[in-house]
Every structure is written in structure tokens, then in C-alpha cells.
Amino acid sequence: MLACGICGTDLHLLHGMKLPTGAEYPVFPGHEVAAEVLEADPGCGPQPGARVVVHPLLPCGECADCTSGREHYCAFGQMLGVHRPGGLAKEMVWRSDRLVPADDLDPNDAALLPDAVATAYHALLRANLRAGGKLAVIGTGGVGTNVLQLSRALDFDIQAVAVVHSEGTAKRVRDLGFPVIQGLEGAGRALRAQFGEMDAVIDFSGAAEAPNEGIRMLRKTGRLVLGSVRDEKVALSTTYTGLMTREIEIVGSYSNTLSDLQAVTELVRSGMLSLSGLVSHAFRLEDLAKAFDILEKRPPGMVRVVITA
Numbered sequence: 001m002l003a004c005g006i007c008g009t010d011l012h013l014l015h016g017m018k019l020p021t022g023a024e025y026p027v028f029p030g031h032e033v034a035a036e037v038l039e040a041d042p043g044c045g046p047q048p049g050a051r052v053v054v055h056p057l058l059p060c061g062e063c064a065d066c067t068s069g070r071e072h073y074c075a076f077g078q079m080l081g082v083h084r085p086g087g088l089a090k091e092m093v094w095r096s097d098r099l100v101p102a103d104d105l106d107p108n109d110a111a112l113l114p115d116a117v118a119t120a121y122h123a124l125l126r127a128n129l130r131a132g133g134k135l136a137v138i139g140t141g142g143v144g145t146n147v148l149q150l151s152r153a154l155d156f157d158i159q160a161v162a163v164v165h166s167e168g169t170a171k172r173v174r175d176l177g178f179p180v181i182q183g184l185e186g187a188g189r190a191l192r193a194q195f196g197e198m199d200a201v202i203d204f205s206g207a208a209e210a211p212n213e214g215i216r217m218l219r220k221t222g223r224l225v226l227g228s229v230r231d232e233k234v235a236l237s238t239t240y241t242g243l244m245t246r247e248i249e250i251v252g253s254y255s256n257t258l259s260d261l262q263a264v265t266e267l268v269r270s271g272m273l274s275l276s277g278l279v280s281h282a283f284r285l286e287d288l289a290k291a292f293d294i295l296e297k298r299p300p301g302m303v304r305v306v307i308t309a
């Protein structure tokens with residue numbers, strides 16, 4: 001392991017979350033890994049000395065989901081850091097076809113790719129934007145910020161707006177060159193007044209009112225993408241007819257696939273996507289407890305926390 005990001009999932013594991021089928025405690029976490037290959041079967045994937053990013057899912061490769069491009073739904077899939085020992089360790093074992101070459105990347109940046117960046121990319125694919133389209137992103141922590149950055153990397157003519165909660169986040173996002181609406185309440189109306197109707201809205205805030213404000217931002221046939229984790233029911237304030245006559249689409253976006261990780265790794269390697277400024281805290285493996293403490297307390301300015309070997 002060269003660098004391993006930690007996120008909310010690791011915190012949930014620490015607090016004893018219910019594990020997916022086939023996994024049991026104790027688990028050895030770490031699913032956002034940049035690594036150097038120490039040993040590999042000859043002729044089998046990246047060879048010793050190669051630097052890679054690790055896709056954290058081992059799908060079966062044979063079920064109906066796997067063979068139709070939906071490997072992230074594989075019922076037999078195993079997660080790094082959940083079903084199998086993860087990257088918060090000096091060494092780990094993983095299948096060579098789930099490694100993406102990343103020789104020229106800073107390991108701290110590379111460790112952001114498997115979760116926060118590839119998941120953002122997947123959500124953008126789900127938004128299905130046209131060239132030069134208009135996009136609003138609600139909630140710009142790690143993943144939401146990556147959605148903004150990726151939208152610009154993929155299409156320089158895209159018009160992306162952020163809806164943020166705090167003043168600090170507003171400043172950080174403005175410094176990246178994106179216009180900002182601060183505060184979710186009334187954001188739908190405010191955003192339409194300033195920027196017009198959106199082709200797509202992607203929510204990574206998970207706020208109760210985000211779907212309603214998001215729908216208010218959309219043009220007819222616009223698409224709302226829900227990417228956050230929120231266990232409460234969705235209460236929509238629009239009418240059935242309101243959705244029907246405007247042909248609004250509401251879709252989920254879940255996790256990411258190996259091809260998403262390959263795409264974002266290529267964008268960073270080619271210089272089209274910069275990840276600078278996203279790692280707000282870095283700790284050595286020996287100081288893991290301090291890192292989890294920061295993750296738990298979420299101090300202002302925290303974006304991503306990375307552990308280095």
C-alpha cells in the first residue's frame with residue numbers, strides 16, 4: 001500500500017454496521033487504495049514495481065449483471081475491506097484484472113480515484129447530459145466536488161452550478177471557478193432565476209429537501225440523479241401530474257465499475273482532471289486512530305482523509 005483513503009463507510013464499519021451478505025466481523029478495512037505491486041504471476045496484469053489503483057470490487061464475471069455491464073450489482077461480488085482484507089495495511093492481495101496502471105500519479109491523489117472520483121463519474125454518466133448542457137450539483141463534499149471537476153474535464157462548455165451549505169464550502173467551490181448558491185432552502189427558485197433551467201441535477205447532499213429543490217431546478221424532461229445514502233422515505237412536494245406533464249426523470253446512481261475507474265484514471269493521467277486540494281488530511285498508518293478521530297469529528301475544511309504507508 002502506498003496510500004489508502006478512508007471515508008464514511010470505514011466509520012460505519014468501525015461502529016459495527018450490518019455487513020453485506022457473505023461478510024463477517026472482524027473486517028480489515030481499506031477500499032480506496034493506491035499500491036505498488038510486490039508479487040504477481042508472470043504475464044498476469046501489472047508486474048512487480050508497477051504502481052496501480054485498485055478497484056475495490058471483485059465481481060464473479062459470470063452472472064447476468066456481470067455480463068451486461070452492471071458488475072456493481074453482482075450478487076456474488078466481494079468488496080475489498082469488507083469481504084476481503086483491505087488496504088489499511090502494509091500489504092494486501094488482490095486480483096490482477098481489477099488493477100488499473102497509475103505509474104505517474106501521486107499516490108495520495110490516486111487513492112481518491114476508486115471511490116470518490118469514480119463514483120462521481122458514474123453519477124455524471126447517469127445524468128446523461130448533452131454537450132454544453134446545464135448541471136446543478138447539490139452537496140459539494142468530496143464526491144460532489146469531483147462531479148463538478150469531472151463535468152468540466154469531460155465537456156468544457158458545460159455550465160455547472162453548485163448548491164452548498166457552508167460559507168467555507170462556498171469559498172472553496174468558487175475558488176475552483178464554479179458559481180455557487182448557498183443554502184438549500186429556496187435554492188430551486190434562486191438557481192432558476194440566476195442560471196435558468198437545468199438539464200440535470202445531481203444530489204450528493206442527502207438532505208431531505210434536496211429532491212424537491214432539485215426537481216424545481218429542472219427543465220421539462222430533465223433528470224434528477226440521487227447519489228447519496230439516506231434511509232428515510234422520499235417525500236416529494238410536486239404532484240403526480242407535475243412530474244408526468246414535465247416528463248421528469250428521477251434516477252439513482254450507485255457506486256462505480258472498473259470501466260469508471262479506468263476512465264477517471266485516464267483523465268488524471270492525461271492532465272484533464274486535477275485532484276489538487278482534495279486531500280485535506282494525511283496520516284501515517286501508525287496514526288490511524290487519529291485519522292478516524294478526524295473523520296468522526298468532520299472539522300471545517302475536511303474533504304478527504306488519506307493514510308500513507
Ligand SMILES: [Zn+2]
Pocket residue numbers: 006007008009010031032115116
Ligand atoms: Zn470510501
Ligand SMILES: [Zn+2]
Pocket residue numbers: 059060061062063064065066071074075076077
Ligand atoms: Zn456477477
